[in-house]
Amino acid sequence: MSTTSHRQHIPAVTEDVPASTTRVAAGRALAVLRIAYGFTFLWAFVDKVFGLGFATKSGKGWIDGGDPTAGFLGKGATGPFASFYHSLVGDFWVTPLFMIGLLGIGLALTFGIGMRIAAVAGTLLYVLMWSASLPLETNPVIDDHIIGAITLIALALVAAGNVWGLGKMWSSMSIVKHYPWLR
Structure with a gap:
């Protein structure tokens, strides 16, 4: 009896699945991932604006006069950068910039426009949130913020x-052709 008789042959992509089919499936899978990430940013924005009782009580x-960044920056920031993040609480520009970022990144990802800007802004936001959470509890280096940044x-x-x-x-669009970083 052969030791490999129990193994099934799994065809390589190039054997039985045309490359065009693989590209179409991969494109659709990445589109779903993009839209899902877009909705996470949009949901965070909506919940923080209206206080729907999920992450924001x-x-x-924000519409009720709450500060969507005060809790995280004031109480949630830990580790070596905690004093920096605590110092940002109440600064006039922090909450509007954060909220515009959530909305802009969410819309860009959901609609598939301005992906480069969304990736840079989203990566910056994720890295800042990661650094505010140091030291990490379950892994000394990687958490969902880093995975999110890599994904974007x-x-x-x-x-x-x-x-x-x-x-x-x-x-x-002509402006995007003229300024490719807008893609």
Whole structure:
């Protein structure tokens, strides 16, 4: 009896699955990932604006006069950068910039436009939130913020906004052609 008789042959992509089919499936999978990440940013924005009782308590939304960044920066920031983040609480520019970032990144990812800007802004936001959470509890280096940052960069690099998004139309605009960093 052969020791390999119990193994099934798993075809390589090039054997039974045409490359075009693989590219289409990969493009769709990346589009779903892009849209899902977009919704996470949009949801955070909506919850913080209206205080829907999830991450932001009812009656504590931005619309109610609450400060969406005060809790995290004031109480949630730990580790070597805690004093820096604590010092930002109440600064007039912090909350509007954070909220504009959540909305802009969320819309860009959801619609597949401005993927480079969304990747840079989202990566910066993720890295800042990661550094505010140091030391990490379950892994000394990697957490969901770093995975999110890597994902946003990958989505921009593969032009994930072109599938089920407005990326192709966005890229064809004259201002985007003139300033490719807007892609």
